[in-house]
Amino acid sequence: MITTERLLLTPATEADIDIYQKLFTCPDTTRYLPGGKPFSVTYIVQYLSTKVAHWEKGFGMFIVSLRSDPTVKIGYAGVEMLADVNLCDIRYAIAAEHQGQGYAFEAANAALNFVFSNQLVDEVYGVAVSENHASLRLLRKLGMQETDTKLYDADNLVTLSVPHGSFTPH
DSSP states (O other), X not given: OEEOSSEEEEEOOGGGHHXXXXXXXXXXXXXXXXXXXXXXXXXXXXXXXXHHHHGGGTOOEEEEEETTEEXXXXXXXXXEEOSSSSOEEEEEXXXXXXXXXXXXXXXXXXXXXXXXXXXXXXXXXXXXXXXXXXXXXXXXXXXXXXXXXXXSSOTTEEEEEEEGGGOOOO
């Protein structure tokens, strides 16, 4: 578990299907994800299963809850290794009613600090749709710089990265 000023981050489990369903059935949350629309419950269940299994590597997706009330799950944040390449990608999402309060940055910063301070990865990439200005600002605030490396095959994506030695926790 990771504790920040306002948040608790705990490794994702199958019991966290509620927050994944809330996020992945929301049109606002999914508009910048692959497909650009809400996902089916079947897909979400399978997706969560892969998040839980990833923890076998020693890192993965954290569920983000309010420190003031740990029963309130507001999103997820974490770093995962991509299956087809030996590169790591940061991912995060915060429920609409909790956006605009800096929670995504606080959680993503904690997740990066976790993987780097435990020497679990050497570099982390961040990818956002070019129209997702909020996500691009967050990635840059984390210290990420644009790179020519492509993690996904889509023309409308911007890829950034931060190597272990360049990351400064906030």
